[in-house]
Amino acid sequence: MSYYPICLNLDYKKVVIVGGGHVARQKLQSLLPTKAEIVIISPVIVPEIEAYIQQGAATWYEKHFEASDLDGAALIFAVTNLEEINDAVEQATQHWQLLSRADAKGRVDFINPAVVRRGDFLLTASTSGASPTLTRKVKEELSAAYDEAYEQYVAFLKQARFELMDTIQEPTIRKQALQTLVSSEILEWIREGNTKKCEEFLQQLLQKEITR
Numbered sequence: 021m022s023y024y025p026i027c028l029n030l031d032y033k034k035v036v037i038v039g040g041g042h043v044a045r046q047k048l049q050s051l052l053p054t055k056a057e058i059v060i061i062s063p064v065i066v067p068e069i070e071a072y073i074q075q076g077a078a079t080w081y082e083k084h085f086e087a088s089d090l091d092g093a094a095l096i097f098a099v100t101n102l103e104e105i106n107d108a109v110e111q112a113t114q115h116w117q118l119l120s121r122a123d124a125k126g127r128v129d130f131i132n133p134a135v136v137r138r139g140d141f142l143l144t145a146s147t148s149g150a151s152p153t154l155t156r157k158v159k160e161e162l163s164a165a166y167d168e169a170y171e172q173y174v175a176f177l178k179q180a181r182f183e184l185m186d187t188i189q190e191p192t193i194r195k196q197a198l199q200t201l202v203s204s205e206i207l208e209w210i211r212e213g214n215t216k217k218c219e220e221f222l223q224q225l226l227q228k229e230i231t232r
């Protein structure tokens with residue numbers, strides 16, 4: 021299968037997770053940074069999910085699955101341990117709704133990559149379902165290679181880009197300035213906690229372009 025990767029905006033969209041075990045917990049955790057309206061349908065949930073429910077991160081319906089549970093859902097996760105229940109979820113899914121089955125059977129609208137999140141910086145890996153174990157290993161490698169400093173680094177690059185776009189109108193010069201920014205030592209300065217140096221570098225770059 022040749023999957024098409026995209027980054028979805030799920031804010032204020034309804035996402036239904038059918039099942040309340042460890043796989044449901046994993047899917048719920050990956051949805052938490054979004055503002056999706058998360059609904060869990062399951063007669064039983066693991067304690068970690070219960071804690072999220074108590075914090076108000078999701079709504080739990082303590083019940084067996086019924087087709088009407090999917091009303092208004094944009095995204096659906098069929099993550100029970102019973103194939104016949106996952107089949108029932110699939111049958112109740114409308115053609116316009118997107119379905120993921122954790123048992124990788126039947127209709128597959130999307131699968132979940134492994135994700136390393138550093139603020140706005142997202143690193144994802146997938147083997148298209150071939151080896152989730154390899155996917156997890158690659159995630160750990162990415163996580164070590166791109167540490168927490170990248171969150172602040174990318175936040176700085178975002179702000180600097182806004183300022184450069186505002187100041188430099190000529191596309192080639194603008195591109196050069198953005199490249200200079202990324203090939204500079206800003207990441208090292210952020211690691212050292214020297215945000216002043218980052219700001220000075222940006223101001224110099226802006227000044228150079230203004231007086232060009």
Ligand SMILES: C[C@@]1(CC(=O)O)c2cc3[nH]c(cc4nc(cc5[nH]c(cc(n2)[C@H]1CCC(=O)O)[C@@](C)(CC(=O)O)[C@@H]5CCC(=O)O)C(CC(=O)O)=C4CCC(=O)O)c(CCC(=O)O)c3CC(=O)O
Binds near residue numbers: 149
């Ligand atoms: C197709 C896919 C559908 C989907 O769930 O979206 C799928 C399917 C299945 N996974 C299975 C097993 C395992 N899955 C993991 C881990 C993860 N699996 C994830 C995604 C995906 N798993 C999608 C494609 C991923 C890709 O492209 O490579 C990750 C990346 C993200 C996430 O879960 O959201 C998450 C990374 C963890 C992290 O982020 O840390 C581990 C390892 C572990 O947990 O340590 C194991 C045990 C070892 C093994 O089996 O390899 C089974 C067999 C179940 C059984 O035996 O009953 C099936 C069904 C089948 O393939 O038949």
Ligand SMILES: NC(=O)C1=CN([C@@H]2O[C@H](COP(=O)(O)OP(=O)(O)OC[C@H]3O[C@@H](n4cnc5c(N)ncnc54)[C@H](O)[C@@H]3O)[C@@H](O)[C@H]2O)C=CC1
Binds near residue numbers: 084099101
């Ligand atoms: N994609 C992935 O990363 C992985 C996928 N899997 C697959 O995911 C399935 C689920 O795994 P776990 O969460 O570990 O299983 P689990 O046994 O911990 O949880 C199953 C959940 O399904 C719920 N359930 C059962 N009948 C239901 C019904 N009629 N309506 C609503 N909910 C119902 C149960 O209450 C329970 O909360 C596995 O059977 C396997 O096929 C397993 C490991 C990893």
